[in-house]
Amino acid sequence: MLERTRAQSPFYTEDHEAFRDVMRSFVSREIEPYASQWDEAGEFPRELYAKAAGIGLLALGFPEECGGVPADPFMKIVASQELARAGAGGISASLMSHTIGSPPIARAARPEIKARVLPEVLSGRKISALAITEPGGGSDVANLRTKARRDGDHYVVSGEKTFITSGMRADYITTAVRTGGEGAGGVSLLLIEGDTPGLSRTKLKKMGWWASDTATLHFDDCRVPVENLIGEEGQGFKLIMQNFNSERMGMAAGCTAFARVCVEEAIAYARERKTFGKPISQHQVIRHKLVDMAQKVAASQAMLEMLAWRLGQGQNPVAEICMMKNQATQTMAFCASEAVQIFGGAGYMRGIKVERIYREVKVNAIGGGTEEIMKDLASRQMGF
Ligand SMILES: Cc1cc2nc3c(=O)[nH]c(=O)nc-3n(C[C@H](O)[C@H](O)[C@H](O)COP(=O)(O)OP(=O)(O)OC[C@H]3O[C@@H](n4cnc5c(N)ncnc54)[C@H](O)[C@@H]3O)c2cc1C
DSSP states (O other): OOOOSTTTOTTOOHHHHHHHHHHHHHIIIIIGGGHHHHHHHTSOOTHHHHHHHHTTTTTBTSOGGGTOBOOOHHHHHHHHHHHHTTOOHHHHHHHTTHHHHSHHHHHHSOHHHHHHHHHHHHTTSSOEEEEOOBTTBSSOGGGOOOEEEEETTEEEEEEEEEEEETTTTOSEEEEEEEOSSSSGGGEEEEEEETTOTTEEEEEOOOSSOTTSOEEEEEEEEEEEEGGGEESSTTOHHHHHHHHHHHHHHHHHHHHHHHHHHHHHHHHHHHHHOEETTEEGGGSHHHHHHHHHHHHHHHHHHHHHHHHHHHHHTTOOOHHHHHHHHHHHHHHHHHHHHHHHHHHGGGGGSTTSHHHHHHHTHHHHHHTTSOHHHHHHHHHHHTTO
């Protein structure tokens, strides 16, 4: 009922459906059975990257000459939404951290860096991460403090990044640094390799997303070759902003799908669970909750698909993408909360999808730009 396939939406083609089938069997075979175990362990096996590369998941949307596969925005929605079926956002976040770490490399790195780094990442041999946020703040990107001082044919980097997804395991870290003066114009992007002397990492414990390794990175006079500069000096802020649009669409697709998982799980439970002599789905209050949840998922999905269509037409609807991210995270928050409520005490117990998704709501309203920053940016884009 909540499915979006060719039968329910004009946007999906046979290619999308074929990839959806491949994704669905990959997720049900390689991720879903282990999701709880990996969450409890605080990481998933590194081999999962190569397995995901094997079905073409990691390559989606990257240039073909670097091992990528062309993909329209709907293919990316299919990928995010099928991954979300495992109900384990931490696995999706780390497995797909290259979708935030590597687009700037594809877009603006030196040709020899692209040719070396992207094939390794897209084949799952190496892990890519994005490091922007600092202990001093994440929202105010233009004010970041990590310093990269030019010294001959190297930059010398000192400073700290925090809350970095795949931070413990990343081989390539696309890092926002200050090469110039104050403000956005002094920000550049630098590719820092994981084995650079002077780089150390501290693992962080979190409310949710346990299976993803999140870290603080410490740069202590790290020497980074100048050819690792991504784009030109001072172009970093623009590259970061371009990157945010696709990150936010990906998060919106994922959140809408996690919300849908909550509805499906709650419907199945409400049909089985009996109180006062009948399934709880026969109590009107519960039925109404389920309809409210389904309604919000349908609205988010429709908004998402319309935006994906506009992106495919070459439009850049920044304000709508901000509102979409908030719409999707709020839908997820509502559905996760109602699903746990419908499950009663069972919903509070570890190891089931709705409990895990409930713990993963907040990160989506914070990461990739907070709910407040999304509203601020949308209002500026709309001219007020
Ligand atoms: C699990 C997890 C994974 C993450 N992964 C990554 C990653 O891979 N790479 C990366 O670079 N970062 C990552 N982040 C960091 C994330 O992007 C930041 O946490 C986020 O951008 C907010 O920055 P902050 O935490 O410093 O909050 P702050 O910027 O300090 O904001 C604190 C609060 O103030 C509000 N606020 C700030 N400015 C304004 C304003 N102008 N108007 C109104 N309200 C405002 C914010 O909305 C927020 O509610 C991750 C975070 C988490 C939790």
